Amino acid sequence: MASGFLVTDAISNYQILHGQLRASSEAIAARLAHVVRYIVTLPSAAVACEQVNDEWIQRFRTWLTAQPIVSTGGNHRSRSASTVENSVIQLAAVINAAHRRGDASRPAGFRPIPLKELSATPQHRATVPELAAMFRYALSRRRQSDGAGLHRFLIASVSTLARPDAAHEISTAADRGQWNSQRRVLDLNPRGRRQTKKYRATVRVPWQFAEHLDNVAGKFVPVSTVRSAWRGMAIELNLPGDGESGMKLIRRSVAQLLRDRRVPAEEIELMMGHRKLDAVTDLYAAFRPEHLSNAVTALEGIIDEIESFVPGAFHRKDTGQTGSSLKLISGGVAKNG
Template structure:
């Protein structure tokens, strides 16, 4: 009923004059934001704006009702200061070794994303207000210093080696198997972290095509977003790990032994963040770089080795496939030459890493028994 009323109602002049910023954000969420694939992100951005307005009302800077007309450059400046310097994300934090860390501040780009979302909410409800304020957001390039740190192939091999040996104990190395699986997936596909965590070898999911050596990073049923998930070639190393996986690529492995043999149970996990942070501290990866560093680093290595730029753009999801791009054989997933430049260089890099890190980065030899369980060979 609320959605239908909002969709068909035509506000009178007095209603437009009284229309508030809170109403604009609520109506935008009800009619549009809640239906989007990025609904969680939209809600978080609008929530930040709401919290700032509540903060300003509480300290007496603003008064209710908060109308769109009071939003100006001065208001944006106050919001940016509050969002990035005053309102901390995590007041109390601890490192992997239990050291106390300073409060984590919100990135400037995050504040700008909230401003962009607010502008979208106001534009969406333009007919419900007297006038839409002209707000200018800053681009990511304007607020984010260019970061050029990248991992070399030697460094990537060192990361893989670390996940095999850990601190030297067999127990620790076993705990690092999910991180090793994550690295294999990230290096082999250059996918964003969330896409790597979504990778599945299950036939029911339909992402992996072993016959064509292709992997669809976008699971069936998931709507593509601006962060496009591509169909990517499967390297020999990734194929080895997918063949040894029941469902999610990034999973923990538990060895169980009985009279019939040694069985490997695989359990999906939610995150490799803690394992990454421990490795980061151990190997000296600069603070501020998360698992997405793998994507940047592999792409940089391929660029230096002369990869076809158009093919790389498709593999990274920077260029979505459409009727125009699919006219070219190397950009058509149904053509044997699909992303052939990317495939060749990823295979080359995988072979190089196996040589540098040791062949033990391959998956354990297993087979699925008649009972559906995976047996170690």
């Protein structure tokens, strides 16, 4: 019988007190489910937090690596080292949280491997036809909640180059202070949220996305996460594995498409949050018509290309063919017609 606070109890408490409150709750639950599945295979499921050391973790890594990822269609693919290590990192967070609460006698007795040592920078970039295939898949599942959420996520990600967490948090609610309809300006950092090293930019958006935002009250992506729907899509479309086709694929791919269209590097970096203006300049720059104008024009063209492959990808059914009388003219500028 284990002496100490059980890992399974620590996991349950963590999910109740922490995991369920985060946008990544589904990912957290999936990572910890692997740990629970492994514990069930042991001679005794009574494993105390204090017993989990480097040797225990290495046995867990070996076991999980041997468990293939199986799609709903029965297809198998191998599990990457970084995917395995995400479960190790999550377990360390669980045990450390138990220690802070006074449940476990000490923090995690093992050291996860930094993901940057396991993951090479993803090389795959989706082409416009590949992006269109993603929209086609999402539209085919639009009557289901995960499909509707995935469709909205794709629209937001292509239109803004936002990181997945920022795309999920886009809202038109007045108290969030994100959407300025008159100027077509979207602040990816909600009011009251402190900026981090992963800076969230204030961007001008393509007119096709502006029409959507003008007709949404509150959150644009209607679910807390589309991770599960994304995984289903990646398997269905046979997207590359080994970390090449995570949810940041849209961000990386659209950035490459902008480079291919000779959009100035500074504009791409500003949209992605890789470059920041000084505080005063940033406050006013986004409201100038010329701000990110090359990037926005190119994005409107990319969206038109996606729409040519998949009619309805960006179109809102309840607006009529040109929405609120907006038409695209040369140079990507919208005007009333």
